[in-house]
Amino acid sequence: MYFAIFATDRPGMTEERARARPGHRAYLRDPDPHPVRVCLGGPTLDPEGESMNGTLLVVDAESIAEVRAFLADDPYAKVGLFSSVEVRPWRWTLGCPDDDDSSP
Numbered sequence: 001m002y003f004a005i006f007a008t009d010r011p012g013m014t015e016e017r018a019r020a021r022p023g024h025r026a027y028l029r030d031p032d033p034h035p036v037r038v039c040l041g042g043p044t045l046d047p048e049g050e051s052m053n054g055t056l057l058v059v060d061a062e063s064i065a066e067v068r069a070f071l072a073d074d075p076y077a078k079v080g081l082f083s084s085v086e087v088r089p090w091r092w093t094l095g096c097p098d099d100d101d102s103s104p
Contacts, residue, residue: 002039003067004090005057007076010083017052023075028057036061036070039097054082058090 009017028038041057055076061067067087071077077085092098 001061001063002090002092003059003061003064004088005041005055005059005067005071005085006044006088007055007057007071007082007085008044009053009055009081013079013081014051016079017076017081020075020079020081027074031070031073034066034070034073036066039092058092064089 028041031038037060039058039060041055043052044054044056045051046053059067059070061070064087071085071087076082
């Protein structure tokens with residue numbers, strides 16, 4: 001099952017984000033021991049498109065509990081980067097690489 005993750009940075013965390021980013025990116029590529037597969041992701045930006053202010057991920061996992069455990073071990077979570085994190089089950093119907101018929 002796919003899940004969409006929307007995380008918003010706490011104000012004033014630019015330096016912490018920059019310090020934790022290499023570890024965060026490595027973790028997304030190899031989240032061992034978590035059985036979560038990151039399908040796509042990237043930072044969200046301010047309205048001017050200049051500064052990172054959050055994270056958007058789409059992951060494949062068996063349950064929302066697996067996703068929450070995966071997120072708790074993310075280096076960004078460990079430095080307290082986010083003011084809020086929302087996890088929603090998501091049906092990928094357009095452009096899904098795992099589906100031959102990805103029409104809406």
